[in-house]
Amino acid sequence: MILGFKVLVVGSGAQGRVVAYLFDKDEDVELVKLSDIDRKALDYCARFYKKAETYLVSASDTDEVSKLAEDVDVLVNAVPTEFNLNLMRVALKAGTNYLDMALEYRDFEKVLALNERFQEEDLTALLALGCSPGVTDVVTALAADELDTVNEVKIVGASYVDSDIPYTNWAPRIFLDDCTRPPMIYEDGEIKYLKPFAEPEVVEFPGVGKVTVYAHPHEEVLTISKAIKGVKRVSMKMGVSMMDFFRTLYAMGILYENAMITEKKVKVDDVEVDPAEVIAKFLPKPITGEQFKEYVEKGIIRQATGTLVVKVYGIKNGRESVIESSFDLPPIMEIIDAVPLANDVSYPVSLPAYVAARMIADGSIKSRGVLIPEELTREERIEFLRRIGAFKPPIKVKTTTTTYLN
Template sequence: MRVLLVGAGGVGTAVTRIAARRSFLTHMVVADYDLARAEAAVAALGEQGTRFSARRLDASDQDAVRTALVDERCDVLLNATDPRFVMPLFEAALAAGTHYMDMAMSLSAPHATAPYEECGVKLGDEQFAQAAAWEASDRMALVGMGVEPGLSDVFARYAAEELFDEIEEIGVRDGANLTVEGYDFAPSFSIWTTIEECLNPPVVYEKDRGWFTTAPFSEPEVFEFPEGIGPVECVNVEHEEVLLIPRWVDARRVTFKYGLGDDFIAKLKTLHELGLDATAKVAVPGPDGPVQVSPRDVVAACLPDPATLGDRMTGKTCAGTWVKGTKDGSAREVYLYHVVDNEWSMREYGSQAVVWQTALNPVIALELMATGAWKGSGVLGPEALPPRPFLDLLGAYDSPWGLREER
């Protein structure tokens, strides 16, 4: 399999370190707007880097991406950029006749008059609008194939197939006890994406109502996370699982809740109140005249790069899917989960826990595509494909998953 990886940031670099240890990969082209960053990702692989090369590429330039896919004879484009670049990359892969995979879907837009009640443009709507074209091309666009979304969706499908006869509710729950020494505020993942997820109206799915929205940080609950992480307060956040799972898994309710903490929520609210979450560019005085900058990009530039925080970070991160329903006439409740200890991921891969956990899952999906265990056409979510081969490979990658019976 020949792969064009677009994006050599924290997650993209972790992808290369994981993929370098697997034999399914024929060649991976590591592409980034900053050529030096792509070259550094390849160079860091050392003797394991013979199947990797670096290339400069602007993810917003659809024609350039299509040309790169054709020139490099790639089978699939793996998108490791932020969600702003989903559509040009998605459409470039379709135009080039290759498969496509991402870890976050096309952006949403709130409802014009009732943002905390009704959905406007939903996450992934632009991609699913092109499903027929992907089916006609006999190519697969596998969307939302990170950890959340991604592994969480695989868990949902596995629960529906093997653990339950009927499902009342599926709730993705994400929590951690990670701390970063020396920083008062240092998000462990892209602040650009975190702002997008946390300040947009969260989406909830109910079978008799469909998709609807609530206010940010609604429905707080304390969830007990496994392997020593403990209780964390979680709140509703906009996330792709709520849009993906109901398309393929029958459940009466689907939610996503993120363990943020009061301090983190307060800082996000302050950014919003100051307008610093905005993506529209504003004019800022510069030495040679006004400069157009995005307030959110300024916030991101002022914060430490999450990929560089691993040496200062301690603790664990947990991604998982809580499922409630019935099996053989009896009530059942389980939590399927995946925990990564930052000390382990830094020692084994040199990548901090959150970016490593995110990067692991698309590499497993690529391997399943390469072997033919996962195949299809159209725009598909992870829950559209067989879950057992994926979960079995987690163990082969030395990162097993767990299941906790709640009752």
């Protein structure tokens, strides 16, 4: 095991600041570097760190990021996915390992094409390792190990918010972009695209209750269909805060497909406006840190939680079987007491990223090359789940198997 390792976190947003905080608290970490283009955000985060250093550097400035990465053991990418490909090249240039938490769909094949170069340099580049995607992929791969054949993978996620103020976990433009992109499914050997908010379904979630979920664009459809041989269908559905509201706006024509990358002007009296831009302007921004804790303690935000369920359908010993994994995410008060920079989404995404990056740095992940989470070895996947389940506060995964008599 390598102790006294060093890490670079690029991006001090909702996830990056939490990943940096977890490394900062880790006694085996010698140095944490946190970079961003927002000095105000860096200064705010620095108040919570003991050994982390902050750097005013843009993720697009590959030369400067390369200099920061030269002496670290792993680079954690916590900026928008448009930077993924360049930051992977930075990691190669600096001779360091790499991890991100989401995919840039249009660059997926280009990213995978770097596999041989990372292998030649004896480096690991682990893609899309957060909670979803990330933990969802790991439990899917472990379930697939138990089955003789896999027919279908179905992932559903939901959130529950009880608040006196409008509340969302994501940056407004990213949230709207996510909800209005055509969702993907894998079926009949190919990726297919649906209309936004397609295939509505009411699902009963443990700890959350009944929630309407909709087909949603997410990385798991790409990664699971690539990694799990013979799978016939892969789908992802979500039902999170404000999604029903967005669906109503979509049905009215106020929101539209690819709303954040397609301009659609309407005339209001004598003024032309893009309704999606107007909505994005008025959507609440994510609340983190001291403000979030204050709202919780005052009872303004009484609950904010979420859950995920992964169902893997297949055949075992000639019988139809379903392996179901449900996620037990920590209560919001436990999160903000342990990690004051976090909220109910940034912590469940950041903890798996921190654990996986640490496993790369300390030698527990020995797989080399460009990897999606499913491609970790079975031993690496099991150890990863053990660590996120043992952390305080933990992310626990409960798995049950149902086998049907023929």
